[in-house]
Amino acid sequence: MNHSFEDISAQLKKRHRKSARLKWMSMGALGLAGLFLVLFFADMLVKGLPAFQQAQVQAEVQYTEQAAEIPLAALDEEMRPLVSRGYLRLIPQRMEADSDLLGTTRTEWVLADSAVDQYLKGHKTSLNASQQAVVDRLASEGRAELKFNTTFFTKGDSKMAEYAGIASAAFGTMMTLLVTLAVAFPIGVMTAVYLEEFAPDNRFTQLIEININNLAAIPSILFGLLGLAIFIGFFGVPRSSPVVGGLTLALMTLPVIIISTRSALRSVPDSIRHAAFGVGCSRWQMVRDHVLPVSFPGILTGSIIGLAQAMGETAPLIIVGMVAFIPDITGSFTEAATVLPAQIFTWAGEPDKAFVEKTSGGILVLLAVLIFMNATAVVLRKKFERRW
């Protein structure tokens, strides 16, 4: 029986409707995901951007002999509750370092207390009515304003919100990731090369393969327990240090690097291996000179994504003690340090309202670093990619 175009079109209508419906559903899902992303970023920016500004007040600081003993004496009574205790504490030290200061009175921009900061940003504040009036007067005279918050980027953690910064956590993250990279990258790549290019395909290597794939799916906190038991308990690596954190994260990153390296190696066509064997390469020469250069962009991308994932990990690091309160930037791999996500976690638990914006600000910094790392992965892949 033959069909006319009309018959076929009538039947097709239903099919077209179905595919249109599916298309709209997929677009809806994508739209929803996009919406959440925008909401998330908007919320982060609204809450976090104020953290990059901090209130300062202009005060007359009297460097008297009394001030060297009791720093509060350096200020007028009405200014005392408005200035950061962190600033006051430094006055005796500064006077000791610079003897010319003694006996002078200087007008200086001084870091304000977080209550002033919150008040100027329009949040709830612990200032009483008369203190608020003083701040209002100072603000109208141009002697109290929000300035760029360098402290946030140059200092470590503090119990005083206005003195708390992200720098020590950022340094800790950097050092921890350096350790992770130095350990996980060579071991992971070599393991993958061995499994993919050298190892015979037998029961034993299949067992190893299954185990590596399973390792990638293990809850990260278990790696923390493993790190605690082995690195701290058995090998005696100092706890809370970038070394132990880095090693623990390396354990977690290894399977990711192995798996991504293997798939990068597998995507190299066998014709290249045959060509290399055909001109008399040994197996290692074949891998080093032909397979690795071609798969390098893929290996790099996988490793950077693995590292970025490790950077966002908090749970295993809490177990090995990297949630410590670290006011100073760590200069050594074996001293106590903290990392960005752990710092955010700590701030999120602070009762002081002023830490809310610190938390969001920290998340923005973490996101910025993550985006930077992923962008690096893309750029490196483009750079090393070879035309076939």
Next chain:
Amino acid sequence: MTGQTAGEPVTRNEDANHELSIRTRDLNLWYGENQALSGIDMDVYQKNITALIGPSGCGKSTFLRCLNRMNDLIPSVRIQGMIEMDGRDINDKKMDEVALRRRVGMVFQKPNPFPKSIYENVAYAPRMHDLVSRKADSDELVERALRDAGLWEEVKDKLHEPGTSLSGGQQQRLCIARAIAVSPDVILMDEPTSALDPISTATVEDLMDKLKQRYTIITVTHNMQQAARVADYTAFFHLGEVVEYNDTKTMFANPATKKAEDYITGRYG
């Protein structure tokens, strides 16, 4: 095998060289349980082109890959019998397959230049085998190999562009240049023109004819006209055996076996 004595062709090509290059005796090969080659006796003569023809799955490519031990890469392969080259059994434990492949080069079915520059494609192997160390020597060798492969004029101005930017026929000649750069004794070609257009095929065939003055060439081909055009000797494979090994002219004009005649005249294959 219908030879005069084991391994020798039925009819000798009187114009051809008769020094022995590779000799196989009672060569058997299994892929797991399946026997792919049985009792191959063949004498391959130096500085000739020997064509291996036969229907798909007859074992001709498998045989070719035995000659530089590329079958070692397949874990399930088991080989029995003797392949002799220069008085040594190449399957001997003491024979290093890297040394063997230095003397027995290979050109593959699909052009597979390294994903490197044209220059590096040719210069890589000689440098690896320590045949050249100075840059000037390397340049000279690259030019010579590319000239011998008939590619020099086309690529001399773009030696540092990727080898894969060339056309298919040029890529295959680049692979030939890569193979001859280490001055091997034997060049194995596994259907070297099957991925090429007719014009590139003709170029490669001309090239093979020139190269046989210096190298022993063993080529697998599906194209019987090609075997008739370029080969001095032809071996007809069927179901893992050499049915007939003969001077090419005789093979195509007056085959000694019924099977070979049927295949050549197109009754099957």
